[in-house]
Amino acid sequence: MFGKRTLSTGTLILLLALVMTACVAPQAAPAGEQAAPSGEQAQAGGGKLEVFSWWTSGGEAAALQALFDVYSARYPNVEIINATVAGGGGSAARPVLQTRLAGGDVPDTWQVHPGYELLGQYVEPGYVEPVTSLYQEEGWEAVVPEALRAMMTKDGELYQVTVGVHRGNGFWYNKKLLAENGIEIGATLSVDEFFAIAEQLKAAGVTPLCVGDSGIWASAQLFENTLLGVIGPERYNGLWDGSVRFDEPDVKQAMEVYGRMLDYQNDDHAALSWDQAVKKLMDGGCAFNSMGDWAYGEFVNAGKVDNEDFGWVSHPGTDGSFMIVADGFVLGNGAPNRENTINWLRVIGGKEAQEAFNPLKGSICARTDCDRAKFGPYHNWSMDSFAKDALVPTVVHGSAAPADFQQALNDAVTVFVVDKNVDAFANALVAAAQSSGFGR
Amino acid sequence: MTTASTDSTPAVRTTPVETRRWRLSETMQTVLLLLPSIVALAVFVYVFISFTFWVSLSNWRTLKVDLSLREPLFATYGELFAMARWQADLRNTFVFTVFFIAFAVTLGLTLAVMLDRHLAGHHIFRNIFLFPYALSFVVTGVVWRWIFNPETGLNLLFELLGVNYLLAQIGAGPLRPGWITDPTVVAQVNGILATVLPGAESWQVRWGIPLAMIPVAIAATWQLSGFVMALYLGGMATISEEVREAARIDGASEFQIYHRVIIPMLRPVTISVVVILLHVSLKIFDLVYTMAGVGPGFATDVPAIFVFEQMFKATRYNLGSAAAIIMLVLVALVIVPYLASTLKEES
Numbered sequence: 001m002f003g004k005r006t007l008s009t010g011t012l013i014l015l016l017a018l019v020m021t022a023c024v025a026p027q028a029a030p031a032g033e034q035a036a037p038s039g040e041q042a043q044a045g046g047g048k049l050e051v052f053s054w055w056t057s058g059g060e061a062a063a064l065q066a067l068f069d070v071y072s073a074r075y076p077n078v079e080i081i082n083a084t085v086a087g088g089g090g091s092a093a094r095p096v097l098q099t100r101l102a103g104g105d106v107p108d109t110w111q112v113h114p115g116y117e118l119l120g121q122y123v124e125p126g127y128v129e130p131v132t133s134l135y136q137e138e139g140w141e142a143v144v145p146e147a148l149r150a151m152m153t154k155d156g157e158l159y160q161v162t163v164g165v166h167r168g169n170g171f172w173y174n175k176k177l178l179a180e181n182g183i184e185i186g187a188t189l190s191v192d193e194f195f196a197i198a199e200q201l202k203a204a205g206v207t208p209l210c211v212g213d214s215g216i217w218a219s220a221q222l223f224e225n226t227l228l229g230v231i232g233p234e235r236y237n238g239l240w241d242g243s244v245r246f247d248e249p250d251v252k253q254a255m256e257v258y259g260r261m262l263d264y265q266n267d268d269h270a271a272l273s274w275d276q277a278v279k280k281l282m283d284g285g286c287a288f289n290s291m292g293d294w295a296y297g298e299f300v301n302a303g304k305v306d307n308e309d310f311g312w313v314s315h316p317g318t319d320g321s322f323m324i325v326a327d328g329f330v331l332g333n334g335a336p337n338r339e340n341t342i343n344w345l346r347v348i349g350g351k352e353a354q355e356a357f358n359p360l361k362g363s364i365c366a367r368t369d370c371d372r373a374k375f376g377p378y379h380n381w382s383m384d385s386f387a388k389d390a391l392v393p394t395v396v397h398g399s400a401a402p403a404d405f406q407q408a409l410n411d412a413v414t415v416f417v418v419d420k421n422v423d424a425f426a427n428a429l430v431a432a433a434q435s436s437g438f439g440r
Numbered sequence: 441m442t443t444a445s446t447d448s449t450p451a452v453r454t455t456p457v458e459t460r461r462w463r464l465s466e467t468m469q470t471v472l473l474l475l476p477s478i479v480a481l482a483v484f485v486y487v488f489i490s491f492t493f494w495v496s497l498s499n500w501r502t503l504k505v506d507l508s509l510r511e512p513l514f515a516t517y518g519e520l521f522a523m524a525r526w527q528a529d530l531r532n533t534f535v536f537t538v539f540f541i542a543f544a545v546t547l548g549l550t551l552a553v554m555l556d557r558h559l560a561g562h563h564i565f566r567n568i569f570l571f572p573y574a575l576s577f578v579v580t581g582v583v584w585r586w587i588f589n590p591e592t593g594l595n596l597l598f599e600l601l602g603v604n605y606l607l608a609q610i611g612a613g614p615l616r617p618g619w620i621t622d623p624t625v626v627a628q629v630n631g632i633l634a635t636v637l638p639g640a641e642s643w644q645v646r647w648g649i650p651l652a653m654i655p656v657a658i659a660a661t662w663q664l665s666g667f668v669m670a671l672y673l674g675g676m677a678t679i680s681e682e683v684r685e686a687a688r689i690d691g692a693s694e695f696q697i698y699h700r701v702i703i704p705m706l707r708p709v710t711i712s713v714v715v716i717l718l719h720v721s722l723k724i725f726d727l728v729y730t731m732a733g734v735g736p737g738f739a740t741d742v743p744a745i746f747v748f749e750q751m752f753k754a755t756r757y758n759l760g761s762a763a764a765i766i767m768l769v770l771v772a773l774v775i776v777p778y779l780a781s782t783l784k785e786e787s
Contacts (some may be wrong), residue, residue, distance in 0.1 A: 091753070094751040098755070121501070125502070214733055215733070267590070269621075270618075270620075270735070271590055271620070403753065404755065404756050412737070414734060415525075418623040430716060
C-alpha cells in the first residue's frame with residue numbers, strides 16, 4: 001500500500017522521535033527524584049538515610065546491622081538504605097564512591113579512615129561538612145583521645161565520627177607450637193628477641209613467620225610495623241610531616257630488619273591471602289604473623305582459645321605504640337537527608353551504638369568510657385594500650401599519607417620482597433614522598 | 441515517547457509523494473539514519489578518548505578534579521616510562537602476547553585439523569573444546585589459581601604421583617616449581633639491548649621472560665584455543681572437497697594436503713585469529729587480576745591492572761590516563777593496519 005520510500009521515511013521519523021524522547025527523558029527524571037525525598041523529609045522524623053560502606057562479610061555486616069538497629073530504635077520512621085559494595089578494604093567500593101562524588105551524587109554518609117584519607121581526599125575538595133558542633137553538644141571531646149581527634153581535624157574543625165578502632169601492630173603466635181619448641185613469649189618482644197627465636201625455630205625446621213601477601217598490603221603492613229618498631233613513634237610520625245626522610249640511617253636500618261624478617265617467611269607467601277596466612281599459623285604451619293587485630297576474629301571463628309591455642313604481643317619493638325586503623329563516618333556536603341545524617345552521626349558516636357558495634361566487628365570503641373565487661377581479654381588489653389600508648393597513623397590503610405604514596409609504597413614493597421635492595425627501596429620512597437607533596 | 445511518534449506519523453501520510461523530491465533527499469536519509477549511531481559513537485568513544493588524553497596531560501592527581509595542563513606538557517608520560525613497574529608491564533605484555541598467541545594458534549589449529557578428520561565423536565569434542573570460551577575470565581582465573589598454587593595444585597599432584605620420589609632415586613632435586621609465585625626472570629637481555637639502544641642501561645627492569653607469566657598464558661590458551669579452533673573449522677568448511685580431491689589425485693599425502701594446501705588457504709582466518717588474540721592479550725585484565733594479581737616483583741602485572749590501580753587506588757588520574765592512552769596506541773598499532781588492509785580488499 002505504501003511505497004518503499006514512504007515506509008523508510010516513516011521508519012526514519014519514528015527513529016528520530018525515539019532518539020529525541022530518549023534524550024529528553026533522563027533529564028526530567030533526576031528532578032523528580034530529587035523532589036521526592038525533600039518532600040518526604042518535611043514530615044517529622046521520616047525520610048531516608050543512605051549509608052555507604054564496604055562492610056559485607058559476616059562479622060562486619062552484623063556489626064553494621066547493630067548500628068542500624070540502635071539508630072532505628074530511636075528514629076523508627078527513617079528508612080535506611082544500606083549501600084554496601086563488596087570487596088576487601090574497599091577496593092571495589094572506593095571507585096564507586098569516587099565516581100559518585102565526582103558526579104555530584106553524594107551519599108548521605110560514607111565509611112572513611114581518619115587522617116589523610118579523610119582530610120586530603122574528602123575535606124580538602126569540600127565533599128564533607130564539619131561536625132565540630134556534634135562533638136561539643138555530646139561532650140565527645142572528653143572521651144575521644146586527642147591524638148585520634150587530631151587525625152580528624154583540619155583548621156580547628158572536626159570532620160568525622162569514629163565508631164571503632166583496630167590495633168594494627170599485632171603480632172600473633174601459635175602458643176602450642178612455640179611451647180613444643182620450648183619457647184615462651186613474655187609481655188613484650190624486642191626485635192633482637194624475635195630474631196633469636198626465629199633462628200631457633202628455623203634450626204628446628206619450623207617456619208618462623210607467616211605472611212600472606214597475595215594482596216601486597218599485608219607485606220607493606222609488616223614493613224610499616226617494623227619501621228615503627230625500629231625508629232619509634234616520634235620519628236615515625238616525622239616521616240609524614242616531612243621532618244624525617246626515608247633515606248635516613250635509622251629508616252634504612254628498619255628496611256634491613258624488614259628484609260631480614262622476610263628471610264624467615266613462608267615460601268608460599270605470594271600465593272596466600274592474609275587470612276590464609278593466619279589459618280596456616282593456626283594449623284601449625286608457622287609460629288608468628290604480623291597483622292592488625294581483625295586477625296583475632298579469624299582465631300575466634302576457628303574455635304581457638306585466647307592464651308591457650310594462640311597468643312599475642314605488640315609487633316617486635318612497638319610496645320608502647322598503638323597503630324590506629326579506625327573506621328568512621330562523615331556528613332556528606334549536599335547530603336540529600338542532612339537532618340537524618342546528623343542524627344546518624346550522633347547515634348554512632350554514642351556509647352550504646354559503639355558497645356553494640358565493636359564486639360561484633362572485633363575492634364574497640366573510639367571512646368575511652370565503654371563497658372569493659374562487654375569485651376574479651378584481647379580487647380581489654382587493646383583498650384589499655386589505646387588509653388596510655390602513643391597513637392600513630394597507619395599508612396597502609398590510608399591515614400598517614402595520600403593515596404598515591406600508599407600505592408607507591410605497595411609498589412616499592414612488591415619489588416623489595418624480591419630483590420631486597422635497601423637503597424632502591426629508600427630512594428623510591430623518598431621520590432614518592434616528594435611527588436606526593438609531603439616529603440622534602 | 442508515544443506523544444512524539446503519534447504527532448509525527450500523520451504528517452508523513454498527508455504529504456504528497458513526489459518522486460523527485462524523495463530522490464534528492466536520499467543522501468539526507470542515509471545521513472539521518474546513521475546520525476544516532478554517529479552521535480553515540482562520537483560522544484561515547486571519541487569525546488571520551490579525547491577527554492582521557494586531556495586528563496593524561498593535566499595535573500589531576502587527587503580526588504579533586506584538576507584539569508589544568510601540567511608543565512611541561514608530557515611530563516606525566518615521562519614519569520610513566522621512568523617507572524620500574526610500567527617497564528615491567530610492557531615486558532610482561534610482550535612476553536604474554538608471544539606465548540599466548542603461539543600456544544593458542546598451535547593448539548586451536550591442531551584441534552581443528554583433528555576434528556576436520558571426522559573422527560568418531562567429533563561433534564561432542566567440538567563442543568567440549570568450545571565450552572571454556574563460554575566461561576568468564578574471572579572463573580578461569582580462580583580455577584587456574586588453584587591449579588598453579590605451589591602448595592595445593594599441580595605440585596601436590598606431582599607428589600601424589602611419586603614424581604619427586606622417582607627424581608630422588610635418580611639423584612635429581614624435587615620438582616616443585618613456584619608457578620605464579622616465582623619471581624625469576626630468565627633469558628635476560630638487558631646487556632644485549634644496552635648495546636643496541638642508547639639509554640637502555642638505565643632501565644630499572646630486567647628484560648627477559650618472567651616465569652610466572654607462563655602459567656597465565658597457559659590459562660588464557662585453555663580458554664581461547666576452542667574459539668580459535670571454531671574459527672579454523674569454519675574456514676575449513678568453506679574449502680571445497682574438490683580441492684582436497686585434486687591434491688590427492690596429484691599424489692599428496694594427508695599431511696601435505698594440510699601443510700601445502702589447506703593451511704595456506706586459511707591465511708585470512710589466521711590473520712583474523714592473530715588480530716583478535718592480540719587485542720585480547722593487550723587489554724587483558726580480569727584473568728590476570730584474579731589468577732596472579734601483580735605477582736612478586738611485578739612478574740605478572742599488566743598495563744590494565746596498572747591503569748586500574750593508579751586511577752582508583754592511588755587516585756592518580758593523570759598517570760592512569762597516560763597509561764590508558766599508551767594501551768590504546770598499542771592496540772591501534774595492531775588494529776589500524778588490519779582494518780586498512782581489509783578496507784583495501786573490499787574496495
